Every structure is written in C-alpha cells, then in structure tokens.
Amino acid sequence: MGLWDHITSQFVEIIEWLEDDHSVIAWRFPVRGQEIKNGAQLVVREGQVACFINGGQLADVFTPGTYTLNTQNLPVLASLKGWKYGFDSPFKAEVYFLHSTQFTDLKWGTQNPVMLRDPEFGPIRLRAFGVFSIRVVEPKKFLRQIVGTDSIFQVDEVVGQLKRSIVAKFSQALGGAGIPVLELAASYDRLATVVLPSIEAEFSEMGLDVPTFIIENISLPASVEKVLDTRSEMAVLGNMQQYTAYQAANAIPDAASSPNSMAGAGVGLAAGMAMGQRMAEAISSSPDTARPSPSQSATPSAVLTDESGHAAMVERFKKLDALKAAGVLSDEEYTAKRAEILAEL
Numbered sequence: 001m002g003l004w005d006h007i008t009s010q011f012v013e014i015i016e017w018l019e020d021d022h023s024v025i026a027w028r029f030p031v032r033g034q035e036i037k038n039g040a041q042l043v044v045r046e047g048q049v050a051c052f053i054n055g056g057q058l059a060d061v062f063t064p065g066t067y068t069l070n071t072q073n074l075p076v077l078a079s080l081k082g083w084k085y086g087f088d089s090p091f092k093a094e095v096y097f098l099h100s101t102q103f104t105d106l107k108w109g110t111q112n113p114v115m116l117r118d119p120e121f122g123p124i125r126l127r128a129f130g131v132f133s134i135r136v137v138e139p140k141k142f143l144r145q146i147v148g149t150d151s152i153f154q155v156d157e158v159v160g161q162l163k164r165s166i167v168a169k170f171s172q173a174l175g176g177a178g179i180p181v182l183e184l185a186a187s188y189d190r191l192a193t194v195v196l197p198s199i200e201a202e203f204s205e206m207g208l209d210v211p212t213f214i215i216e217n218i219s220l221p222a223s224v225e226k227v228l229d230t231r232s233e234m235a236v237l238g239n240m241q242q243y244t245a246y247q248a249a250n251a252i253p254d255a256a257s258s259p260n261s262m263a264g265a266g267v268g269l270a271a272g273m274a275m276g277q278r279m280a281e282a283i284s285s286s287p288d289t290a291r292p293s294p295s296q297s298a299t300p301s302a303v304l305t306d307e308s309g310h311a312a313m314v315e316r317f318k319k320l321d322a323l324k325a326a327g328v329l330s331d332e333e334y335t336a337k338r339a340e341i342l343a344e345l
Helices: 003-009 075-081 139-147 156-177 181-204 222-237 240-256 262-284 299-325 331-343
Strands: 024-028 041-044 048-054 057-062 065-068 094-099 103-109 114-118 122-136 152-154 208-219
Touching (some): 024 139, 041 048, 094 139, 103 156, 122 156, 156 208, 181 208, 299 331
Antiparallel strands (some): 024 094, 048 057, 114 122
16 A cells, blocks of 8 residues: 555545434534545445435435445436546535434324314314324435425424424314214224325425324313213213102101201201192182182191101101111111102102
8 A cells, every 4th residue: 555545545434323313304414624535434324314415406315335435326426526537536515314214203283173063063163182203205305395404403393384284184184074073082093094195295295204193182172071071961860850859759768867957957848848839729729719618728637637648758767767777677678668668759
C-alpha cells in the first residue's frame, strides 16, 4: 500500500443510524460539509431505509444491507454528477435514514361530538376514540411531501394532521352508516372496515400505510346515558303500578311494628287518607246532600269496620312475626302465610 492509499483509507466513513428512539421517523446523517468519501461504508439495518439527496434532489434509496458507496451502487447520483467513468474524490450528498417499521398505539378521538340523526332517539351527539398505527412504505414520497429539510423528524410532527384526517373520515362514515345508536357497540368492526379505505387513500399521498385502525368506543353524552339507564330500570321493573302496590304491601308489617317511627306514622296517615276517601265517595254519590240516605248514614260504621279490619290485619302480621321469631314457623311456612295475608289486600 502506497502512502496516498494509506492516507485516503483514513477518510473512509461508516454511515449508519444507531438511534433506538422509536419516536423519530426520519434522521439526517451528520456529514461534515456534506462530503462523503468515495468507498464509504453504508450500513442499513432491518426496519430502516437510507435515502441519498443531492442538491435538493432525491437520488438513491437503499434497503437493509451493507454497501460500499461507488458509481456501481449509486447510479442515480452518478448520473446527476455526470460521472461516466467513476470518481475518486469526495462527493457531496445528504443521507436520510427512515424507520420502515410500524409506529403503533397512536391515539385518535373526536374533540367535538359528532352530530347525527338516530331513527329511535332523533338528533343525538356521539363521541368516539381508538388507536391506529402507521408505517412508511414510500420513502421518496414521504421525504418530499412531509420531511422536507428537517434534520430530525418525529412522529408527533405528523400525528396531529393524521388524527384530524381520521376524525373527518370517521364522522362522515358514521353519519352515512345509518346504524342505530343501540347497535353501534356490535358494529365497530363494520365501521372500521368502511372508514379504513378512505384513510388509507389519504395517507398514501404522504407515503404512509395504515396497518391498524381500531375503534375502541363510541359513547353518548352523560345526560343521555343517565336517561337510558332509567329507561332500562323501568323496563326491568315492568308494570310500575303493580310494583308500587307490592312494595307498599310489603312495607305495612314493618311500619306497624314501629308505632313511634315515621313509617308507623305513614301507615296511620294512609289509613286516614283511606277513611277520607271513603267518606268523600259516600257524600259525592248521594243524590240529595240535604237529606242523607240510609247508605250515607251507614258510611261511618263502614269506615270503622274498614279501620278495624286494617288493625286486625296488622295484628295478624305481628303474630306471624312472633311465631317465626319463636321458631314455631319455618321460613317456608312464614313466607306462605305472609303471602296469604298479602293476597287478601
């Protein structure tokens, strides 16, 4: 090896990207004076591509592998330089490395509710959110359209635009799908299938692919969800009048066992209301209020009989409870007797 060969060998460079920060999509290799020595080694690892740019013009793209840079593996750059017979001197160029792996778990969501008309509830507002992933599939297009001259381009710099695009396409698809609100939970995959082609078409203009697009949740406003919960409770309870009567009947023995409590006072109040109602019915049913009929004169006694019947029923409940507490009645017998008394109401 001659002296000159020894000197030039000291300038042979290794061009590679060892950065493991997965938030960076594109990175420009720092070349002093943009001069790359002839015979430099280019190392492109799995999940990377390398792009050579000369004078602002994209020249060559290298996939994973190790390359010795010369006119044989830089045909486009050699053509731009006008080198027909090879070159020995350093050449000027910029080298960009790009991640070609997926950038996963990117969040998207509607900042403002999506307005649509539901066939059952009418005009309604919905919010939605989910995740998606992207991958650089056309390095030349991505460098031209997105990166430009940035020395470090991170995924956050483009995600905002991608999210807005996703929300716009999703809102359009949701409004035109005509899926009832109560069936949306079973239609996430269907909606994603409808939205994905339009998202892919727009991302493709930037040199990107969308390997994954997931709708995690579509939700109603909190006030509407509360109304739906109430509606569900009513549907479970069924006939509200029967349910209310059953609850009131079950509460009579407990209230009667505590005469000094508010519940006991409520029982007395209910009895008084019943008496008043009976008396009002008797008075209103009379053809001549000035001359009371025999049925009218019998009304107070009927009320007393009704009141005494109520007292007798309460007393029966007390005795029934006492027999159960003393162990005379089993749980089954107690339940059966209680049901018989309640049936008489």
